[in-house]
Amino acid sequence: MEQDQLFERLWNGTAAMEEWTQAVSDGAVTSVSENIISVHTTYLCGSVTVIRTAAGLVCVDTAKPDTAAKTLAAIRRWDNSSIHTVIYTHGHVDHTSGIKVIDQEADTRGIPRPRVIAHRNVLRRLSRYEATHGFNSIVQGQQFNYPDYVYPIGQRRPDEIYDDTLSLAIGGERIELFHGRGETDDATFVWLPERRVLASGDFVIWMFPNVGNPRKVQRYAADWAAALRQMQALRPDVLIPGHGPVVFGRERAAQMLSDGAEVLECLVRQTLELMNKGSALDAILHAVSAPRELLAKPYLLPKYDDPEFVVRGIWHLYAGWFDGNPAHLKPAPSAELAGEIGALAGGAAVLADRAKALAEAGRTRLAAHLIELASTASPASADIQTVRAKVYAQCAAAETSLIGKAIFEVYRRDAKARSST
Ligand SMILES: [Zn+2]
Secondary structure (H helix, E strand, O other): OOOOHHHHHHHOOOOOHHHHHHHHOOOEEEEEEOOEEEEEOOOOOOOEEEEEEOOEEEEEOOOOOOOHHHHHHHHHHHOOOOEEEEEOOOOOHHHHOOHHHHHHHHHHHOOOOOEEEEEOHHHHHHHHHHHOHHHHHHHHHHHHOOOOOOOOOOOOOOOEEEOOEEEEEEOOEEEEEEEEOOOOOOEEEEEEOOOOEEEEEOOOOOOOOOOOOOOOOOOOHHHHHHHHHHHHHHOOOEEEEOOOOOEEOHHHHHHHHHHHHHHHHHHHHHHHHHHHOOOOHHHHHOOOOOOHHHHOOOOOOOOOOOHHHHHHHHHHHHHOOOOOOHHHOOOOOHHHHHHHHHHHHOOHHHHHHHHHHHHHOOOHHHHHHHHHHHHHHOOOOHHHHHHHHHHHHHHHHHOOOHHHHHHHHHHHHHHHHOOOO
16 A cells, blocks of 8 residues: 555654644544554544454444544444444553444444453553542643543443453454553554554554653553564564554564664663662663664654653662652651751742743753742742743743643643732
8 A cells, every 4th residue: 555645754754743633633544455444533542443354343442532433434434334343452541432432333223332352451440540530630631731621431341351462253354462561551452464464552653652651650661662572573564553644564664663662672771771780760860861863763753751751660660669869768848848948048039040040041950949949938929930930931841742841831830820920
């Protein structure tokens, strides 16, 4: 299958993913082979791959509440037969929550709802989302700047679960499921051996891997790399990423998988080397870096997650929460510390002035420390909040990642609401 022009520009880095989102927003169907399509509605929603079999359709993922109906309509323009099986590649909402729309359609038609298959840990994840519903709604809302966001819970649980691998034969099609850990601990990638088609789930997302997210549960950089190597060894002719357009051609698929693995392997290797020598987290964070040439690849740009967050995640996986600074083991309340430092400096306003100067000089990391001390030492000062809002605007501007920008933006808004202007 020929790649279209927009794809070529995405591949060579001259088009942004936003342009692709615009192009697919009505529900775009990519024909993968005669019996396989992939449906896209926006970069921000997981792709839905559909396999036509003699027993009915098999869907890999389901989209999310605001895109599921459009996705199903696109599927129906291609094939009107019943949906036999749904595979969740993992338990994130943009992959699972469209099941409601699929089930409703089955109910309307008076036919059985499809069977849902997923990795065992999807069950645990769906329960965890219920236990942490308030928190999860807050952090998701902050990350994507959706005010008053409520995380959708109550998705239908899988009917069948598996642990390591699962071989399915549905209506004459062989479908192999492999479990790996990466962004999540419940992930599946789907391999169609007779078609040499791979649906990677979110192991491939046309961006630097989202494996360091600061406000989410533990993620798995080394395992993610291993899963990508396993996929590379399958030598797919077509790679259907969890997000973004389908990649045709064995060479391109291999390159995308290999580059993704390499950037993660490199971060893990450097971090472990320093940990094994006894370095503290602070030293590691400022010493480890991802190869520039890999981060410059159009499909590995750190626009969502940040390699520095990944280093923290690797540390956390092997070392727990203690960062090697003894003052952080049993810290004083931050208000006491800020009060002491403010008094030593000659007042919280002095700290704020210095924070402002540092931020203006581009030293935003240091500026953030000082303005937070100033704000904590003198929380009622509207003038300090005015500076704080400005400092965090500069911090946000200095970030490349959506997550980094979003978190600074949360505190900028807080400061703005408490400020004198
Ligand atoms: Zn996703």
